[in-house]
Amino acid sequence: MKETILERLRQGGHVSGEDLGRTIGISRTAIWKYIKELRHAGYQIDSSPNKGYLLVSAPDNPFPEEIKAGLNTRVLGKTVVFHKEVASTQDVAKSLAAQGADEGTVVVAETQSGGRGRIGRAWSSPSGGIYFSIILRPNIRPTEALRLPLIAGIAVAQAIAFLTELKPKLKWPNDIIINGRKAGGILTEMSAEVDRLDWVIIGIGLNVNTPPESFPSDIEDIATSLMKAEGEYIPRVKLLQHILRELESLLDIFHESGFEPLRTQWKELSNTIGETVKVISGSEEIIGHAIDIDSDGALILQKNDGTKERIIAGDVYIRKASNG
Amino acid sequence: MKETILERLRQGGHVSGEDLGRTIGISRTAIWKYIKELRHAGYQIDSSPNKGYLLVSAPDNPFPEEIKAGLNTRVLGKTVVFHKEVASTQDVAKSLAAQGADEGTVVVAETQSGGRGRIGRAWSSPSGGIYFSIILRPNIRPTEALRLPLIAGIAVAQAIAFLTELKPKLKWPNDIIINGRKAGGILTEMSAEVDRLDWVIIGIGLNVNTPPESFPSDIEDIATSLMKAEGEYIPRVKLLQHILRELESLLDIFHESGFEPLRTQWKELSNTIGETVKVISGSEEIIGHAIDIDSDGALILQKNDGTKERIIAGDVYIRKASNG
Numbered sequence: 021m022k023e024t025i026l027e028r029l030r031q032g033g034h035v036s037g038e039d040l041g042r043t044i045g046i047s048r049t050a051i052w053k054y055i056k057e058l059r060h061a062g063y064q065i066d067s068s069p070n071k072g073y074l075l076v077s078a079p080d081n082p083f084p085e086e087i088k089a090g091l092n093t094r095v096l097g098k099t100v101v102f103h104k105e106v107a108s109t110q111d112v113a114k115s116l117a118a119q120g121a122d123e124g125t126v127v128v129a130e131t132q133s134g135g136r137g138r139i140g141r142a143w144s145s146p147s148g149g150i151y152f153s154i155i156l157r158p159n160i161r162p163t164e165a166l167r168l169p170l171i172a173g174i175a176v177a178q179a180i181a182f183l184t185e186l187k188p189k190l191k192w193p194n195d196i197i198i199n200g201r202k203a204g205g206i207l208t209e210m211s212a213e214v215d216r217l218d219w220v221i222i223g224i225g226l227n228v229n230t231p232p233e234s235f236p237s238d239i240e241d242i243a244t245s246l247m248k249a250e251g252e253y254i255p256r257v258k259l260l261q262h263i264l265r266e267l268e269s270l271l272d273i274f275h276e277s278g279f280e281p282l283r284t285q286w287k288e289l290s291n292t293i294g295e296t297v298k299v300i301s302g303s304e305e306i307i308g309h310a311i312d313i314d315s316d317g318a319l320i321l322q323k324n325d326g327t328k329e330r331i332i333a334g335d336v337y338i339r340k341a342s343n344g
Numbered sequence: 345m346k347e348t349i350l351e352r353l354r355q356g357g358h359v360s361g362e363d364l365g366r367t368i369g370i371s372r373t374a375i376w377k378y379i380k381e382l383r384h385a386g387y388q389i390d391s392s393p394n395k396g397y398l399l400v401s402a403p404d405n406p407f408p409e410e411i412k413a414g415l416n417t418r419v420l421g422k423t424v425v426f427h428k429e430v431a432s433t434q435d436v437a438k439s440l441a442a443q444g445a446d447e448g449t450v451v452v453a454e455t456q457s458g459g460r461g462r463i464g465r466a467w468s469s470p471s472g473g474i475y476f477s478i479i480l481r482p483n484i485r486p487t488e489a490l491r492l493p494l495i496a497g498i499a500v501a502q503a504i505a506f507l508t509e510l511k512p513k514l515k516w517p518n519d520i521i522i523n524g525r526k527a528g529g530i531l532t533e534m535s536a537e538v539d540r541l542d543w544v545i546i547g548i549g550l551n552v553n554t555p556p557e558s559f560p561s562d563i564e565d566i567a568t569s570l571m572k573a574e575g576e577y578i579p580r581v582k583l584l585q586h587i588l589r590e591l592e593s594l595l596d597i598f599h600e601s602g603f604e605p606l607r608t609q610w611k612e613l614s615n616t617i618g619e620t621v622k623v624i625s626g627s628e629e630i631i632g633h634a635i636d637i638d639s640d641g642a643l644i645l646q647k648n649d650g651t652k653e654r655i656i657a658g659d660v661y662i663r664k665a666s667n668g
Contacts, residue, residue, distance in 0.1 A: 165538045209542075210537075212486070212534055212536070216657060332485060332487070333540060
């Protein structure tokens with residue numbers, strides 16, 4: 021009901037309570053009740069006795085009705101599940117996927133109390149960021165899934181570059197880097213038979229308008245937010261919508277033309293290729309020159325002795341100063 | 345409590361209700377109540393007024409206390425969860441794994457109402473078979489998981505060969521074949537980040553003492569049971585225990601020495617290598633001579649034009665008569 025009222029108000033101009041009530045088939049008093057609820061949720065709605073209601077501004081919260089308004093995607097975001105606070109959007113999405121949720125379902129939260137990064141690490145999720153998980157059911161093999169976080173990284177970087185003056189970089193395998201600091205990360209999890217994917221969930225956490233003081237002290241020197249880097253407030257809903265649009269078109273390219281064109285894009289956005297890096301993977305430590313990613317999405321290192329090493333998992337530390 | 349009573353009775357000889365009660369710290373009447381419950385579950389327990397209770401025989405049901413008695417494994421089967429009837433042991437195991445169940449936990453059922461095979465297919469699970477799922481948390485990459493159903497196949501084949509006169513064969517990727525007919529299957533599912541396994545569940549369904557009339561009519565010509573092939577009743581609990589023991593030692597080999605020695609074992613048990621096969625994978629159909637499995641567990645076909653094709657998923661049909 022609220023969505024229908026909002027939809028009408030979004031068309032612009034004043035709408036009388038009587039007209040609204042007639043269109044929807046409820047009383048003016050009921051309309052008034054919904055308007056109050058919308059105002060409470062952060063919508064600024066003027067009302068004048070003669071002209072009726074006017075939508076002045078919508079809140080920049082990742083509400084389903086805001087994300088879906090003007091989204092224009094084919095699949096991603098057709099269903100959006102919003103939580104004001106949740107332990108982890110990834111866990112909610114997993115449980116929805118296991119129950120058969122459609123491809124493209126997005127779970128988004130204002131804050132997460134137990135946000136997760138790779139390898140079960142914590143992901144600080146204060147208010148002001150965006151935290152969401154997308155359910156995908158791609159017709160690929162589990163062995164091909166390593167490419168998905170790279171593709172999602174391109175989508176995030178392109179969306180940021182579109183909406184801001186920033187030049188986001190990607191650090192293999194899953195970091196969004198702004199001015200050399202981490203502004204976001206991607207966590208990709210899957211459920212599969214050994215030769216067949218059931219579903220994949222791409223979780224994206226981005227420090228958008230996160231106030232610097234809300235970073236935990238152990239990451240304050242290495243983390244940044246888009247707002248801090250850009251110097252102004254970044255509209256979160258617009259950014260989230262852009263990420264969904266970019267990701268949808270990149271996934272279309274992936275399914276039609278394979279990973280090769282995306283591999284090229286990823287490398288252009290990378291802050292990793294061309295650098296000397298240390299990779300820590302489990303108890304192993306490898307130092308080498310990052311020369312490429314291969315067709316699977318693995319990182320290719322050239323070691324001092326000239327031999328090459330293919331890395332499919334690990335934490336990458338860039339050895340020399342980089343502005344990426 | 346019942347487990348403690350059984351444990352004492354299994355040591356053999358007569359035990360008086362008074363002794364039993366004293367050891368455990370409950371009354372003779374309470375002991376009598378448990379003895380009645382055990383008899384109801386299929387345990388044959390004699391009682392004589394002067395000598396006490398004597399365990400004559402245990403039922404051949406996959407009860408946790410039966411499976412664990414004398415199992416002697418290090419990890420597999422340390423926890424056993426039994427259901428008389430369940431939709432799918434695989435689904436129960438998945439949910440336990442997601443809640444953090446230990447590696448080696450086994451979920452077993454007398455019958456399944458919604459047993460699953462590969463690619464979401466149904467798996468007929470009437471009483472008399474064994475249906476169980478094992479939770480593993482191996483320190484391998486998702487890309488290596490294709491080897492696990494092959495390793496489980498070897499364990500099943502070796503356990504059958506140990507307990508019967510039968511010569512089980514393995515059809516790539518996951519069928520247990522007796523006298524050219526399917527007697528069992530293996531379903532392997534996993535939850536993972538793209539570069540790190542969270543857990544793997546190996547599901548094993550075996551037609552052990554399944555009466556031929558309980559096969560659905562669409563599989564009666566291609567299915568068999570161990571009892572039908574052997575001509576006599578096969579002890580189910582012993583078989584399940586043997587599978588767990590074999591699998592544990594094969595997994596030890598895998599973690600210590602890699603897949604190579606197991607690859608050799610699998611090929612020796614295979615009815616697929618050396619045959620002309622048709623592989624249907626999605627909408628693709630490939631005909632070729634099955635010449636090998638590679639170090640990932642993929643099937644290698646040599647086609648008529650001499651080129652080789654590497655198959656990582658699909659249904660294999662053997663073209664010429666085979667006694668495997």
